[in-house]
Amino acid sequence: MSVLRFVVSVSLLVFLGAPLSGAQEPVKGGTLTMVVQPEPPGLVSAFNSAGPIGVVSTKILEGLITYDYDMNPKPSLAETWKVSPDGKTITFNLRKGVKWHDGKDFTSADVQFSALKVWKELHPRGRSTFAKLTAVETPSPLIAIFKLSEPSPYMMSALSGYEGQILPKHLYDGTDIPQNPYNNKPVGTGPFVFKEWQKGNFILLERNPAYWDKAKPYLDKIVMRIIPDASARAAAFETGEVLLGGFSPVPLNDVKRLEATGKFDLETKGYEYLAPLFLLEFNLKNKYLQDKRVRQAIAHAVNKDLVVKTVWFGFGKPATGPVPSVLTQFYSAAVPQYPFDIKKADQLLDDAGFKRGTDGKRFKLVHDFLPYGSDYQRTAEYLKQALGKVGIDVEIRSQDTAAFLKRVYTDGEFDMTSNFFYALPDPTIGVQRIYWTKNIKKGVPFSNASGYSNPEMDKVIEAAQIEHDRKKRKELIGRLQSIAQEDLPVLDLFEVRFFTLANKKVQDHTNSAEGVYGSFSGVWLKK
Amino acid sequence: MPRLFGYLARRVLQAVPIVLGIAVFNFFLLHLAPGDAADVLAGEAGGASEEYLAQMKAKFGLDQPLYVQLGRYLANVASFDLGFSFRHNMAVTELIAGRLPATLLLMVMAVALAFVVGIVLGVTAARHVRKPIDSIVSIVALLAYATPIFWIGLMMILLFSVNLGWLPSGGMQTIGADLQGAAYVWDIAQHLVLPTLTLALFYLALYTRLMRASMLEVYGQDFVTTARAKGLDERRVAYRHVFRNAVLPMVTMLGLQVGSLLGGSVLVETVFGWPGLGRLAFEAVFQRDHNLLLGILLISSLLVVGVNVLVDLVYAKLDPRIELR
Numbered sequence: 001m002s003v004l005r006f007v008v009s010v011s012l013l014v015f016l017g018a019p020l021s022g023a024q025e026p027v028k029g030g031t032l033t034m035v036v037q038p039e040p041p042g043l044v045s046a047f048n049s050a051g052p053i054g055v056v057s058t059k060i061l062e063g064l065i066t067y068d069y070d071m072n073p074k075p076s077l078a079e080t081w082k083v084s085p086d087g088k089t090i091t092f093n094l095r096k097g098v099k100w101h102d103g104k105d106f107t108s109a110d111v112q113f114s115a116l117k118v119w120k121e122l123h124p125r126g127r128s129t130f131a132k133l134t135a136v137e138t139p140s141p142l143i144a145i146f147k148l149s150e151p152s153p154y155m156m157s158a159l160s161g162y163e164g165q166i167l168p169k170h171l172y173d174g175t176d177i178p179q180n181p182y183n184n185k186p187v188g189t190g191p192f193v194f195k196e197w198q199k200g201n202f203i204l205l206e207r208n209p210a211y212w213d214k215a216k217p218y219l220d221k222i223v224m225r226i227i228p229d230a231s232a233r234a235a236a237f238e239t240g241e242v243l244l245g246g247f248s249p250v251p252l253n254d255v256k257r258l259e260a261t262g263k264f265d266l267e268t269k270g271y272e273y274l275a276p277l278f279l280l281e282f283n284l285k286n287k288y289l290q291d292k293r294v295r296q297a298i299a300h301a302v303n304k305d306l307v308v309k310t311v312w313f314g315f316g317k318p319a320t321g322p323v324p325s326v327l328t329q330f331y332s333a334a335v336p337q338y339p340f341d342i343k344k345a346d347q348l349l350d351d352a353g354f355k356r357g358t359d360g361k362r363f364k365l366v367h368d369f370l371p372y373g374s375d376y377q378r379t380a381e382y383l384k385q386a387l388g389k390v391g392i393d394v395e396i397r398s399q400d401t402a403a404f405l406k407r408v409y410t411d412g413e414f415d416m417t418s419n420f421f422y423a424l425p426d427p428t429i430g431v432q433r434i435y436w437t438k439n440i441k442k443g444v445p446f447s448n449a450s451g452y453s454n455p456e457m458d459k460v461i462e463a464a465q466i467e468h469d470r471k472k473r474k475e476l477i478g479r480l481q482s483i484a485q486e487d488l489p490v491l492d493l494f495e496v497r498f499f500t501l502a503n504k505k506v507q508d509h510t511n512s513a514e515g516v517y518g519s520f521s522g523v524w525l526k527k
Numbered sequence: 528m529p530r531l532f533g534y535l536a537r538r539v540l541q542a543v544p545i546v547l548g549i550a551v552f553n554f555f556l557l558h559l560a561p562g563d564a565a566d567v568l569a570g571e572a573g574g575a576s577e578e579y580l581a582q583m584k585a586k587f588g589l590d591q592p593l594y595v596q597l598g599r600y601l602a603n604v605a606s607f608d609l610g611f612s613f614r615h616n617m618a619v620t621e622l623i624a625g626r627l628p629a630t631l632l633l634m635v636m637a638v639a640l641a642f643v644v645g646i647v648l649g650v651t652a653a654r655h656v657r658k659p660i661d662s663i664v665s666i667v668a669l670l671a672y673a674t675p676i677f678w679i680g681l682m683m684i685l686l687f688s689v690n691l692g693w694l695p696s697g698g699m700q701t702i703g704a705d706l707q708g709a710a711y712v713w714d715i716a717q718h719l720v721l722p723t724l725t726l727a728l729f730y731l732a733l734y735t736r737l738m739r740a741s742m743l744e745v746y747g748q749d750f751v752t753t754a755r756a757k758g759l760d761e762r763r764v765a766y767r768h769v770f771r772n773a774v775l776p777m778v779t780m781l782g783l784q785v786g787s788l789l790g791g792s793v794l795v796e797t798v799f800g801w802p803g804l805g806r807l808a809f810e811a812v813f814q815r816d817h818n819l820l821l822g823i824l825l826i827s828s829l830l831v832v833g834v835n836v837l838v839d840l841v842y843a844k845l846d847p848r849i850e851l852r
Contacts, residue, residue, distance in 0.1 A: 031703055033702070038810075039810075041568065041571070041614050041615065041616075041814075042616055048568070048572050049572045049573055049574075050568075050571040050572045050573070051571075051573075122579060124569065124572045124573065124574050124575035124576060124579060125573075125574060127576040127578065127579065128576070178583075178586075178616075179586075179613075179616055181616075183616055184615075184616055184617070198625070198802060199615065199622065199625055199626070199802065199807075200626060200802035200803070200806055200807060201629075201698065201699055201702075201800075201802035202698070202702045204702060204703055221703050223702045223703050225698060225702065225800065226800060226802075227697055227698075227800040228797045228800060228806065229677075229681075229797045229798045229800070231681055231798075232681070232684060232696065232697050232797075232798050232799065232800060235681075235684045235685065235688060235689050235696045235697075236696050236697060238689045239688050239689055239692065239695075239696050241695060241696055241697075241698075399561075400812075400813050401562075401567060401570055401813060402560065402561065402562030402563070402566055402567045402570070402813065402814075402815050403560065403561040403562050405562055405566050405567070405569075405570045406561045406562035406566055407561065410562075410566070421573075422573050433574065441577050443566075443577070443580060444569070444574070444575060444576065444577055444580060445566065445569045445570045445573075445574055445575065446570075446573060446574040447574070
């Protein structure tokens with residue numbers, strides 16, 4: 001009797017449980033049409049971290065490991081790995097039987113070449129991420145041993161198909177890598193094979209029948225369309241011509257209307273790897289802004305909730321400091337805060353000695369905003385209003401991206417910017433560049449433009465780079481967050497929530513912190 | 528005939544300094560914009576190391592003084608080499624050639640449609656001047672001319688693609704369908720309808736108004752009165768006498784528009800995701816892809832010069848009073 005009941009309940013569980021947990025059996029076949037915007041300048045991420053390249057490239061080329069939502073490493077081209085107790089040797093056991101799309105074997109020589117000749121020399125962040133990497137030993141075709149001069153705990157977060165992409169040595173060795181013709185027609189190990197790129201029109205990928213993960217990929221083809229106009233992208237979603245797009249592919253004010261049709265999934269997960277932050281950079285050479293009280297007053301004068309809710313239609317989360325809350329391993333909320341308080345702001349500005357004039361104004365600042373779309377412009381307009389209320393007269397100046405970058409990072413001719421940074425999975429990779437004295441570098445985009453230099457901060461930053469103990473490192477990064485919030489050389493406004501818009505037909509498109517930078521081998525289309 | 532060759536040879540010789548001047552002017556104009564291609568690439572990548580930026584600038588030749596860059600560029604142009612687009616990692620000529628078919632298809636269809644329909648509407652309006660039909664044509668032309676082109680495009684997409692589902696909302700073909708022969712042509716034709724209509728609507732307004740004005744002007748001339756006095760019927764007067772004389776300004780306008788064919792239409796190409804040259808040039812501005820932009824501008828200027836010569840020849844053919852000198 002009890003056995004029978006057990007059997008019945010188990011089969012009921014199996015029967016009912018399956019659809020409830022959403023674990024449906026994937027269906028093979030079909031073409032996934034997605035949008036990629038803007039058009040990528042090339043198709044290889046190994047030495048160019050531009051976003052649109054990542055969306056395309058990660059389907060064709062792979063990294064040693066991949067990650068779950070909490071950035072825990074999972075096997076990809078490496079099946080297992082071992083970090084030595086001193087943190088200076090990492091041994092990767094590579095997957096057997098993996099072939100490049102042209103039929104050649106994937107070996108440890110490819111790993112060695114990519115790490116030393118590509119990432120370390122050419123990747124915009126690689127030079128610092130892999131700074132301590134001195135050699136990659138290849139005792140056998142399936143073993144790659146990374147040798148480090150100092151422990152680099154953050155390196156393990158930089159080995160995905162986007163951040164640490166493996167290139168085929170036989171096609172790149174001895175060539176001018178950034179100008180290799182294969183950058184426009186990549187040959188990889190990934191689930192999809194590059195087929196065609198008609199510039200300004202589309203990129204076509206086809207199923208790799210010899211993919212190492214035998215049952216996958218499920219899709220026959222992926223078409224990446226280039227649709228430059230945001231409203232036209234929204235229309236293409238509505239007609240069903242486009243099924244998926246990442247990085248907020250439609251205007252924020254169209255989202256509600258599209259959601260109301262019930263045809264789409266709106267997914268804000270899958271950007272944890274990038275951890276985007278919207279922030280204001282202050283030029284500390286400015287005679288007003290060099291006073292900490294002025295910067296703190298600005299922090300009090302800006303209503304972050306309002307910015308997120310009205311300007312960004314809720315696609316964000318007010319920031320509490322330089323490390324976004326999605327970086328669960330490092331995030332600390334116990335840092336100085338500046339709640340929205342106009343009186344306090346007024347008080348701080350009075351204390352700093354910048355009294356209101358007869359016209360109610362204290363002083364004037366010019367505000368440059370990153371020209372990435374109307375949302376950025378509206379944020380600048382809000383800031384003008386908000387700071388006007390505490391007597392700071394703000395003049396908004398607009399220019400295109402190239403001019404903005406040159407003004408801020410080469411000429412340093414700005415008072416205050418609104419800008420956008422990726423915090424990336426590890427603060428040593430993404431956050432320290434804003435605060436480190438050694439990163440005050442003329443001409444380098446997204447460096448320490450405020451000119452902030454604090455020996456105590458530098459000490460914390462440099463200690464965190466080589467601290468191998470997880471707990472101690474977390475403490476150091478907590479310290480970094482406190483100092484940053486106290487000094488406010490930049491004001492972190494909010495964590496940007498990108499969204500992926502997908503037709504309900506598309507299944508399993510977001511299942512890790514990599515989101516649209518994932519390989520898409522497990523994506524399938526409901527019939 | 529020898530006279531014609533002499534004329535052509537002189538025009539070509541005259542064109543050389545013009546085109547050279549345009550190239551030099553463009554070069555300096557583009558370099559007035561702050562920032563360069565390496566800055567943009569590094570910005571898009573979300574950062575770059577100092578060493579990498581320096582490497583990139585050296586490779587792109589951006590570390591050289593401006594006069595050296597200009598000298599290199601002119602030397603390239605003189606040998607019919609438009610240079611290399613570092614951003615696209617492709618030769619400029621290859622990039623332009625890739626976009627040319629789509630550009631020509633859209634522009635030729637749109638201008639031809641606008642030219643023909645514009646003539647018909649303009650003639651109709653002029654023949655019924657100050658009657659209801661004239662007012663209707665004039666109002667429609669004015670509306671089409673005054674409405675922003677991207678807005679018309681988006682409304683067309685909303686109506687014909689989203690609501691009615693008759694036509695694709697953008698792109699140039701069904702990708703990955705591997706269509707052949709007639710099916711392929713039909714597929715492209717379907718994608719071509721909305722952008723062509725949108726673009727033609729704008730030009731149409733121009734042609735209609737010009738044709739109407741031109742017809743009315745000729746109607747007022749003495750030889751028309753003479754023709755009528757001879758007892759010719761209105762139809763014959765309109766088509767034999769007035770139309771043939773009124774069409775000359777239309778040829779001028781057509782010449783102007785053919786000259787700008789290569790520029791494409793940025794707005795229509797953007798709204799419909801049409802892979803044309805206009806967008807390529809527009810994006811090149813923001814990407815500071817100077818070689819590419821200079822290449823497109825140079826080819827466009829060559830086309831303008833060429834079409835001007837052609838228009839002069841057509842003039843001489845259409846109106847015997849005009850002589851080639």
